Amino acid sequence: MLLTRQLSALRPAFIVVCGFMIYGCASTGIQTPTGEQATNVIEVFERGEARLNCETSCSGAWGSARIQAKRLYEQGLWKDLAIKVARVGFKADQTYFYLGRAAEGLGHAEAARTYYKLGLASSYKCAAIFNNCDGLVFPNEIMAGINRLPAPVKAEKPAVASSSNLIAPAENTPIVKNTQEEPSPIRTPAPIAKVEPPQVDLRSTIEVSYDEFKKLTNYEGANVATGVRVVLLRAWKPDKSPMVMQIYVRDRYSYKWPFYHSAWDSDGVKLDTTLISRNVGSCSRYSGCPHYEHIGLNVTRDYLEKHRRTGVRFKLSGETEEEVFSIPAAHIDAFLEVAK
16 A cells, blocks of 8 residues: 555656656757757747757657647748747658748748758658658648749849959069058958759659550649649640640638639639539548548630740639639749640
8 A cells, every 4th residue: 555655656757757758858949050959949940040950759749749730830820830840840841841831921031942942852751651741742832832932132243353453563663652541441251152042843843644545645733832722734635636724723621611613813714613523531630620622724725825924813712712822824834835
């Protein structure tokens, strides 16, 4: 009886110690590029200097934080999302994507570009072993983020000294000094040139396959939407028939369908809308049952050619929702180059 009481008295402390050991070792927070622990998380994050260096030991902590991080992402709570990711410090393409999207949403374009590039370079992929990307598709989500960012600001070139200042006096030539002493010029260090991100050939993101039984060539472009949504261009080319082109949209809502029935583009043109399917995804006690609606907007090649330099913005209207989507001009241009 005495031993039982002693064990009961020790149990709370044992739980606290074990909990600290499990979670404390599995959550290291963010570091700076020099490897120092970041004290002001937001300041380091906004400068683009946050580094996620915790690997497999943090996978459990990130597994517990994933659901809440996804909710913050879907709700656009960017600062809260950055803090959530930073507290765990787990290094993966998905977590760096979250940092990039948060920085982009808060207006820190260069920081976002840094985190997106770190996400592409990360050796830890969320779908490498377990498909735990929470509906996100990588690297497509990261590439879409990079393409949304404005062009990086190029550093100005330092002023070139005049040729007269670069000519040394001939030997034995007396140097005449001005009677009025001139102040010594202040030398400013040349600005460090920023490294330009690699230019991605969007044509390489378009998947082309051939069905030998249907005698059909399929073309599918990259997803240009963010979050759990999917927006892309696709086409089919039968061997003996003209090509059919379509804007494909997959939208996701919790507990309901939007019941989309029509679409208009920003020019006021009504688009031919086809309901492809509706389905319910895997249910969770945390996020409910996701409802997916798959819509096809049938377009012609001439229509896409018209928007090759401007892109397409369109609104889907349904019984319960209206949403605006877009396809950047660069993606249309690349798709038309491949789908011929």
